[in-house]
Amino acid sequence: MEERIFHRIAHRYDSESQIQLTEKIAKEMRTRMTPAHRLLDYGCGTGLVGLQFADDVDQLILADAESEMLKIVQQKIVSLDLKNAETMQLNVVEDSLPDIQVDTIIMSLVMLHVPDTQTLLNQLFKLLQPGGQILIADFNQNDKVSHPLIHSGFAHETVKEKMEEVGFNTPSIHTFYQGENLFMNQDASLFLARATKA
Structure with a gap:
C-alpha cells in the first residue's frame, strides 16, 4: 500500500520545501559521519539526501522499494554524470538481502513508513561491515499525528533500545x-x- 503511494507521488516529490529539508538532513549527517567509502542510502526516494554525498564516497548505492523513485534517481545520476553511483530496487524487510557489504548506511524519513522497524534495523545491520556506521534521520514522537499507515514519530529511548537490541554499539541521538x-x-x-x- 505504502509503496503505491510513493509510486503516485514520485514525479512531484522534489518540492522546494522537500529539497530544503533534505539539505538540512544531509548537512547534519555530514557533521556526525566519519569518512565513508561505500555508502548505502536505504529508502533513498528521489535521491535528495544520498546524492549530496556522491563526491564524498568511492561508491554510492541508492536503494528504494519503489521503481518510479529509482527511475528519477537514475535520471539524476546520468545528468550529473556520476560514475560512482548506482540504484538498487530493494525492500530489506520483504526481499532477500543482496550480497553487499557497506561501511555506511544512511536512512532519512524511512522508519516512519515501515511497520516492522525491528526487522528493518536487523536487516540493515547485516549489510553493514564491522566498524561501519548507520545514521538515521526521522521525526520525533508527535502526539498530533495519527495515521493508520505510518508511525507518529519515535521517542529517543525507543530508537536507542531498538538499535541496541539489534546489536548496534553506543547509539547516540539528538x-x-x-x-x-x-x-x-x-x-x-x-x-x-x-x-x-x-
Missing part, C-alpha cells in the same frame, strides 16, 4: 531541527541517530 507543517501538516522536529557495528 534533535537537530524543528519546523512548521513538517509532518502531516503539523509542526514537528527531527532527530538524528548514529551508531556503529563492532
Whole structure:
C-alpha cells in the first residue's frame, strides 16, 4: 500500500520545501559521519539526501522499494554524470538481502513508513561491515499525528533500545531541527541517530 503511494507521488516529490529539508538532513549527517567509502542510502526516494554525498564516497548505492523513485534517481545520476553511483530496487524487510557489504548506511524519513522497524534495523545491520556506521534521520514522537499507515514519530529511548537490541554499539541521538507543517501538516522536529557495528 505504502509503496503505491510513493509510486503516485514520485514525479512531484522534489518540492522546494522537500529539497530544503533534505539539505538540512544531509548537512547534519555530514557533521556526525566519519569518512565513508561505500555508502548505502536505504529508502533513498528521489535521491535528495544520498546524492549530496556522491563526491564524498568511492561508491554510492541508492536503494528504494519503489521503481518510479529509482527511475528519477537514475535520471539524476546520468545528468550529473556520476560514475560512482548506482540504484538498487530493494525492500530489506520483504526481499532477500543482496550480497553487499557497506561501511555506511544512511536512512532519512524511512522508519516512519515501515511497520516492522525491528526487522528493518536487523536487516540493515547485516549489510553493514564491522566498524561501519548507520545514521538515521526521522521525526520525533508527535502526539498530533495519527495515521493508520505510518508511525507518529519515535521517542529517543525507543530508537536507542531498538538499535541496541539489534546489536548496534553506543547509539547516540539528538534533535537537530524543528519546523512548521513538517509532518502531516503539523509542526514537528527531527532527530538524528548514529551508531556503529563492532
